[in-house]
Amino acid sequence: QVQLVQSGGEVKKPGASVKVSCKTSGYNFKSYSISWVRQAPGQGLEWMGWISTYNGDTNYAQNLQGRVTMTTDTSTSKVYMELRNLRSDDTAVYYCARDLGSYCTSSSCYPIGYYFDYWGQGTLVTVSS
């Protein structure tokens, strides 16, 4: 069955960086892209960005450009999200989600739909001095 398992919670100081991992299983890793979504305490869901697990293409939310980097490791079927120069308002639960926006075969990539069908369990990142 499809599973996305994220790394454990982190506590960081302002100005530091955090790297959260998302290990996928149960499907062809390179076929489906991944989006990252976060939820700050008492707030709603916020889309952070997307990465193609096929070729590493990314698209980041404008408000995070320059601070966020998403990468993949095909050998371990993992996706990573690194957020730098952390601030207190980056305190949130971070989710990875399988994204149907770019489905890739050996010959081409195309959207199946634009939605998230499987989610990781979430990783709490706390930024505090």
Next chain:
Amino acid sequence: QSALTQPASVSGSPGQSITISCTGTSSDVGNYNYVSWYQHHPGKAPKLMIYEVSNRPSGISNRFSGSKSGNTASLTISGLQAEDEADYYCSSYTGSSVSYVFGTGTKVTVL
């Protein structure tokens, strides 16, 4: 990209129907039939309930239905049950590569 607008809370008695609205713009909800809805219980992962405006994934009750008119999408829950109490978020594709915007979220309370 501004968040899509949802009512902060909606409530209903068991067995009743409720509708949650999700208002965007002609750049997102109004321009694409790529609106999805997620149910989120605190401390758990969000769950896909509706995709592409009105399609239900396998295993989702037909008590959940979606629709769209112009820049506003809607999620209707009929035959409200206690287990439906949760936060609900809409999401829309926004074009320009793969990008999305979420709604502000609606807390559903079963009275």
